[in-house]
Every structure is written in structure tokens, then in C-alpha cells.
Amino acid sequence: MKRLIAFSILLVAFFSAQAQDTKLPPPVKTGGKPFMETVAARHSERAYVKREMPPQMLSSLLWTANGFNRDGKRTVATGWNKQEMSLYVVLDDGAYFYDAHAHKLKLVAKGDFKKALGQPEVTNNAALSIVMVADLNKSSIDNARIGTGGTSQSIYLFAASEGLGTVARGSFKGAELGKALKLNSKQAITLVQPVGFLK
Amino acid sequence: MKRLIAFSILLVAFFSAQAQDTKLPPPVKTGGKPFMETVAARHSERAYVKREMPPQMLSSLLWTANGFNRDGKRTVATGWNKQEMSLYVVLDDGAYFYDAHAHKLKLVAKGDFKKALGQPEVTNNAALSIVMVADLNKSSIDNARIGTGGTSQSIYLFAASEGLGTVARGSFKGAELGKALKLNSKQAITLVQPVGFLK
Numbered sequence: 271m272k273r274l275i276a277f278s279i280l281l282v283a284f285f286s287a288q289a290q291d292t293k294l295p296p297p298v299k300t301g302g303k304p305f306m307e308t309v310a311a312r313h314s315e316r317a318y319v320k321r322e323m324p325p326q327m328l329s330s331l332l333w334t335a336n337g338f339n340r341d342g343k344r345t346v347a348t349g350w351n352k353q354e355m356s357l358y359v360v361l362d363d364g365a366y367f368y369d370a371h372a373h374k375l376k377l378v379a380k381g382d383f384k385k386a387l388g389q390p391e392v393t394n395n396a397a398l399s400i401v402m403v404a405d406l407n408k409s410s411i412d413n414a415r416i417g418t419g420g421t422s423q424s425i426y427l428f429a430a431s432e433g434l435g436t437v438a439r440g441s442f443k444g445a446e447l448g449k450a451l452k453l454n455s456k457q458a459i460t461l462v463q464p465v466g467f468l469k
Numbered sequence: 470m471k472r473l474i475a476f477s478i479l480l481v482a483f484f485s486a487q488a489q490d491t492k493l494p495p496p497v498k499t500g501g502k503p504f505m506e507t508v509a510a511r512h513s514e515r516a517y518v519k520r521e522m523p524p525q526m527l528s529s530l531l532w533t534a535n536g537f538n539r540d541g542k543r544t545v546a547t548g549w550n551k552q553e554m555s556l557y558v559v560l561d562d563g564a565y566f567y568d569a570h571a572h573k574l575k576l577v578a579k580g581d582f583k584k585a586l587g588q589p590e591v592t593n594n595a596a597l598s599i600v601m602v603a604d605l606n607k608s609s610i611d612n613a614r615i616g617t618g619g620t621s622q623s624i625y626l627f628a629a630s631e632g633l634g635t636v637a638r639g640s641f642k643g644a645e646l647g648k649a650l651k652l653n654s655k656q657a658i659t660l661v662q663p664v665g666f667l668k
Contacts, residue, residue, distance in 0.1 A: 305501030419618020
């Protein structure tokens with residue numbers, strides 16, 4: 271009987287988690303500004319107009335930032351292709367893990383975790399914040415920081431191409447944010463980057 | 470008399486250095502592949518066909534990698550805009566410093582320094598190698614690594630847009646290369662990235 275209850279709890283937990291995951295549409299791999307115009311337009315923006323990001327745009331953004339664009343390899347390099355970097359997404363209703371293999375958002379926890387991101391004047395009006403997380407079981411923090419910079423630049427360029435605003439932020443509340451994202455002791459947050467709509 | 474000789478030596482040194490510096494043409498800030506196609510095409514290439522890079526392409530590459538695209542600010546973010554990252558370029562005939570303000574290549578030393586870059590099978594057929602250097606008087610090595618990743622990704626995307634090949638390389642001969650580039654004790658090489666033509 272105890273086993274049956276335990277199994278039922280597991281089953282309910284599994285399906286309720288599944289129900290809250292969000293399958294992303296495939297990224298759009300065409301279009302955008304010509305590359306050199308994208309570079310010319312690249313800059314930091316901290317003032318956003320609150321709007322939800324459409325799933326198609328979110329899909330292309332996350333794929334650009336750290337998706338797979340060819341056989342088992344990502345849009346951003348990591349040293350010796352260790353792929354130690356993962357992205358988490360903080361939306362108004364919860365924190366999600368970007369599963370780049372399945373190209374979906376997996377719910378980590380429901381709730382408003384924006385406070386842990388710090389700088390509410392920047393964070394609160396963003397459509398979302400991307401949190402870059404290194405798995406130190408896979409590679410060193412030094413390599414992870416280089417991978418982080420690559421993802422950050424890709425987000426900057428995506429924003430420039432799409433007319434969105436973004437800024438790389440180092441001043442987050444690490445312990446609080448790590449707890450919200452349920453990180454383990456070998457996972458380190460390297461950077462936070464909000465993306466938002468401009469006036 | 471001694472003063473006159475010293476002054477003459479300075480004068481000669483100044484003009485011979487000037488003569489070897491290379492003013493780059495302005496970068497082309499339009500054109501290239503659409504951004505999303507650029508991301509889709511981004512990948513590493515290690516086999517190149519030896520060819521010299523035309524000055525116009527070199528100019529746009531370096532500007533994309535770490536130039537100024539707006540008032541005093543660069544195409545790649547650094548923490549608190551400390552701009553601790555500099556680029557050096559190793560060509561077959563010498564090592565150069567990319568002066569992003571003047572948008573020119575300043576000769577550091579004549580000679581063939583490709584050996585210090587390591588991996589001759591990758592390096593020797595590249596048109597050039599970009600060496601990323603952090604000034605630790607300006608910022609921390611941790612921040613510099615994130616800036617390094619941004620520059621590396623911009624080079625990857627420029628290569629994808631232009632149909633060139635590139636690969637980020639961590640296995641360079643640090644001491645030898647630092648000597649070739651005449652770096653001081655507060656400058657650290659963070660990454661080397663060759664760029665070359667494909668078959």
C-alpha cells in the first residue's frame with residue numbers, strides 16, 4: 271500500500287511537471303538584419319516596455335543563445351566542446367530550464383523570482399531574464415566564462431537584429447537565485463541577461 | 470651633440486614605426502548574411518587554404534571583433550565597460566596591435582611568430598590569427614574571459630557570414646607568444662583564433 275501511494279505521488283508529480291513544461295516551436299533559421307548591420311546596431315539597453323515575448327521569438331532567441339545548429343554541436347563554442355553551459359529562463363510566472371536537446375522549457379519552480387535577479391529597475395520590465403549556468407563537473411569555471419561571453423554576445427546580436435533591448439548583468443543575488451533555480455553545488459551562475467521590448 | 474643624436478634616433482624610430490603601421494580602410498557596416506542564417510551557419514573549421522586577407526575584409530573583421538560601433542563603446546561588452554580586452558594580429562610578416570581608436574594595425578615586431586601560436590596544422594594556412602589579450606590593470610581575468618568569449622563569438626559569426634573558417638584555440642605557447650607580442654606582466658593572453666579561407 272505504501273509503495274502504491276509512493277508510486278502514485280511520483281506519477282502525479284511527473285504529469286503535473288510535464289503539463290507545465292513548454293514545448294517551443296522550431297527556431298526560425300532565416301531572416302533578421304544583415305550581419306554587419308546587426309553588429310553596427312549592437313548595444314546595451316536597460317529600459318524596457320513590459321510585454322510578453324511570443325513563443326516563436328523566444329524559441330529563436332534561446333536557439334541563438336545556446337541551441338544546437340548542427341549534429342550535436344551548439345551555436346556557441348565551449349572549450350573542447352564540453353558544453354558545460356546551460357540556460358535558465360526567469361519569466362514572471364516561474365523559472366525554467368532551457369532543454370536545448372528537446373528545444374523546450376522545463377519548469378523548475380513556479381513563482382516570481384525576479385527579486386533574486388537584482389536591479390528591479392532593469393529586471394522588472396524585461397520580457398524575461400536568461401541566467402547562464404556552468405556545470406563545473408564538465409569543465410572549468412575559466413572555460414565556462416568564455417562560453418558565457420559567447421552566449422551573451424549572441425543574445426546581444428539577436429536583440430540588435432530584432433530591435434529588442436538587452437544588457438549583460440553581473441550584479442545578481444547568487445545564493446538566492448541558485449536556490450530559485452534549484453542548482454547543485456557544482457553549478458555556478460556566470461551571468462544574467464534580461465531581454466525586453468523597447469518603446 | 471648627444472641630445473641631437475638621441476633626438477635623431479627617436480625621430481628615425483618614430484618614422485620607421487609609422488611606415489610599417491597599416492591604416493585600415495573604414496569597416497563596411499552593411500551587408501552580410503541575414504543574422505539567423507549566420508547563426509545557422511556558425512561552426513568551427515581547422516583546415517584553410519593559404520590566402521592573404523584583403524584589407525577591407527580585415528578591417529570589417531577586426532571592427533566586428535572589438536571595434537567601436539558608437540560613442541566610445543565597443544562591439545563587445547566588458548563588465549562595467551572597462552574595455553580591458555585588446556586584439557593582436559599575427560600575420561606571416563609580423564605581429565600587430567589592433568588600435569581600435571585609430572582603426573589601424575600598429576606593428577609590434579617583424580618576423581614569423583606563428584610557431585608561438587601552436588598547432589601548425591591549423592595555424593600555418595590561416596590568413597591570420599587574432600590573439601585576445603586582457604589588461605589586468607583595467608579589470609579582472611574573470612571579466613576578461615567573458616569579454617573574450619564575446620569577441621570569439623563575433624569572429625565566429627563574421628566568418629559564418631563571409632564564408633570564412635575559424636576556430637577558438639586555447640592551446641597556444643603563452644610565454645613565447647607573450648614575448649613576441651611584447652606584453653607586460655599585467656597583460657594575459659586569453660584566447661587565440663585563426664581565421665582562414667576555405668576550399
